[in-house]
Amino acid sequence: MHFEQPQWLILFALVPMIYFLYHFSAHKRKASAIKFSNISLLKTAMKGKSGRYRTRALFYLNMIIVISIIFALADPYIVLPHKGEGVNVVLALDVSGSMSAPDYKPNRMEAAKRSAKIFIDSLEPTDRAGIVIFSEGATTQSFLTKSRDRTLSNLASTKVQQGKTAIGDGLALAIDMVTSVESKKKVVILLSDGVNNAGIVSPVEGIAFAKAHDIKVYTVGMGSNEKVVLGTDWFGRPVYAEFDEATLKMIAKETNGEYFKSVDDNTLDDIYDALSEKIERKNQETSTRMWFIILAFALVVIEFYLRYVKYRVLS
Numbered sequence: 279m280h281f282e283q284p285q286w287l288i289l290f291a292l293v294p295m296i297y298f299l300y301h302f303s304a305h306k307r308k309a310s311a312i313k314f315s316n317i318s319l320l321k322t323a324m325k326g327k328s329g330r331y332r333t334r335a336l337f338y339l340n341m342i343i344v345i346s347i348i349f350a351l352a353d354p355y356i357v358l359p360h361k362g363e364g365v366n367v368v369l370a371l372d373v374s375g376s377m378s379a380p381d382y383k384p385n386r387m388e389a390a391k392r393s394a395k396i397f398i399d400s401l402e403p404t405d406r407a408g409i410v411i412f413s414e415g416a417t418t419q420s421f422l423t424k425s426r427d428r429t430l431s432n433l434a435s436t437k438v439q440q441g442k443t444a445i446g447d448g449l450a451l452a453i454d455m456v457t458s459v460e461s462k463k464k465v466v467i468l469l470s471d472g473v474n475n476a477g478i479v480s481p482v483e484g485i486a487f488a489k490a491h492d493i494k495v496y497t498v499g500m501g502s503n504e505k506v507v508l509g510t511d512w513f514g515r516p517v518y519a520e521f522d523e524a525t526l527k528m529i530a531k532e533t534n535g536e537y538f539k540s541v542d543d544n545t546l547d548d549i550y551d552a553l554s555e556k557i558e559r560k561n562q563e564t565s566t567r568m569w570f571i572i573l574a575f576a577l578v579v580i581e582f583y584l585r586y587v588k589y590r591v592l593s
Contacts, residue, residue, distance in 0.1 A: 283351060332584070339580065340581060343574050343577045343578060349570040354565075355565055355566070356566055364403075364404030364405040366457075366463070367406070367407050367465050368407070368408045368410060368422065368456040368467070369394055369410070370449060371390060371394070371419075372412060372470040373411045373437065376471050377471060382542065387436070394550065396550055396551070397467075397550035397551075397553060400551075406422045406459060406461070407426070408420055408422035409436070410448055411436060412444050414439075414442055415444050415447050420432030443472035445529075446484045448477075449468055449495070449529065450483070452466045453488050453493055463557070465496065466495045466535075467498065468496070468498070469500055470498075471499070484529070489533060493533060494534050495529050496553055497527070497535065499540065523537075523539070
């Protein structure tokens with residue numbers, strides 16, 4: 279908590295003074311009544327227990343009103359969790375030919391989409407999500423938006439494309455998208471199962487772009503513990519799926535993100551679950567001045583009712 283107008287807190291020095299004057303005045307009235315033996319004054323000073331309790335209750339009620347007004351003048355701010363502006367999140371998905379490999383059920387692309395859907399569903403309502411896809415180059419699959427239905431619809435329509443893998447292009451376009459809408463927190467999640475062997479932007483240049491905009495990049499390497507055959511070359515030799523872990527680890531490390539390795543459907547789901555927890559959110563400081571104004575107003579109404587309606591004989 280902090281106070282926007284802390285100079286008003288000096289008024290708290292009046293609180294013990296008011297308390298002292300109240301008790302000093304009560305003691306003085308009681309002493310005067312005894313000294314002059316004035317029956318009416320003595321009755322007033324020596325009220326029954328219920329009368330004394332009502333008088334004290336009204337005094338303490340007024341004290342709370344004074345304290346509430348002082349707090350309202352000082353304008354205290356508190357931090358409310360998950361009430362700040364949303365996070366911009368962009369998923370950069372590899373859609374190169376190797377994503378059709380069947381080591382995930384039914385294939386890598388569909389498994390990646392299923393896990394990405396779980397992740398998108400876990401985002402806060404104020405978060406914006408976007409999707410970039412890359413193979414020979416990179417393109418926008420879903421613009422940055424708060425609409426979950428639109429994002430998930432565009433995710434569902436994502437298909438495997440033939441060609442090589444342009445990780446640098448995918449990273450650069452994802453950085454460009456995540457910075458297209460102003461937000462205090464921006465995150466990119468890049469998934470690939472291949473080796474960077476296409477595109478016009480190198481991974482190193484993509485990293486520099488991310489660092490220039492202070493973007494944290496989480497990378498996911500998608501593959502299996504065993505070799506996966508994608509097909510054969512011109513000479514009939516098997517072509518195996520492989521991915522460049524070193525590049526993905528470098529991207530994550532240089533941007534203060536984290537690298538995850540997926541080897542099957544279960545680990546991929548676990549990774550996206552973990553990623554939803556990794557996103558740090560900027561909480562918002564909220565003024566509580568109005569709360570104290572409402573409290574003071576409500577207590578004034580209560581005090582008026584007790585003094586002039588319920589116990590109107592009191593002065």
